[in-house]
Amino acid sequence: MHIPDGYLSPQTYISAYAVSIPLLAYGIKKLRENLNEETFPFIATLTALSFLVMLINIPIPGGTSGHAIGTAVLSILFNPWVAFVSISFVLIIQSLIFGDGGITAWSVNSLGMGFIASFSAYFTYKLLNRINKNIALFISGWISIVVASFFFAIILGIQPIIAHDGSGKPLYFPFDISITVPALLGSHILYFGVIEGIFTLIVIKFIEKVKAHKPFGVENNET
């Protein structure tokens, strides 16, 4: 789902940096309030865990497979700030060390895959958990990806409006919202969201089954 460098206008990514950096700083501050000296190692190991999740292939019924992001899992197991901070650091490492995703697009990727995905998953889970836990887990994972993809569709889709030359030709991402929203939402509703939903469901159910998840120093229900 990463947006690479070169497709976003400076107006977009600079504005996104202005939002994502304070949010990340606030997220780290919130973790420090709970963890103190354990904050850095905790974020670091969960960042590594998030990185690893993106390398694990999840098979889905029908014979295909894809990788999850794991934002919903971390958000439900810990809290959305933990998930947001971890995913944001994964994205920094991916863009700067592995050259995957972009340094200019980091801010938008962090807001979409980190902030929006983690908070949408968390609140969906809180809402649906009272009705049915399995459905709540699946929908939380699914919605985290779908909402994030909608955000990316809007960001990419406004590029031709924000930046075009005198003849109206795009300078960055070329397709407008009428194309990006159905294209990105469709693929994420039907495919990537399903992978994330399955991953969230099976992993959290497994952890609960072996009754071993004891969030470390972070309150589960704290946002």
Place this chain on the structure above:
Amino acid sequence: MKEKILFAFYIIGVVVLTSIHNIYFFIGSIVILFILSGRQFFKITRKTLKAILIFNSFITISYIGYAIYKDISWIDYILLINLRVFSITFLTFLFISKVNLFKALSFSKTLSYILVLSYTQILTFKKYLEDFKFTLESRLLNKPKLSDSYNFVSSMFFYFFNKSINNSKEISQGMKSRGFFND
């Protein structure tokens, strides 16, 4: 200090490359980047092409189809976007190959601690993940059932989940015992 200055130049370079829309400027920039890459030219070019191939091919083909359908010219845009993405990605790989990133990011203690710790954990976890995959493959004759695959993925995640929690405690204690938090 050298790394931090180079990092600042890298950031300025990326912002400039995303702000200019002249094809000749990008051709000139790419030539300069090729020269700066020296002996690593082939390696960085290969990495760059590999990194941008899928996304750019998808956008390029889609836009050409869209432009033909709408009867508009596509060559200028396709050249501009591909040259821009190539030059930024090449610059990033060139920067990574020449600069110690952890020193470059040491202007922020928090950022550099977390990045160093995360990176070392990632390397360890990647090795374990490979071992898990080999272990599964060595025990299977046929493709696993869906339920078995889910059990495998879940137990693997559980292992790494526990390892993350335990490692973070160990690292924290190790840092504490070495006086890391005293200053």
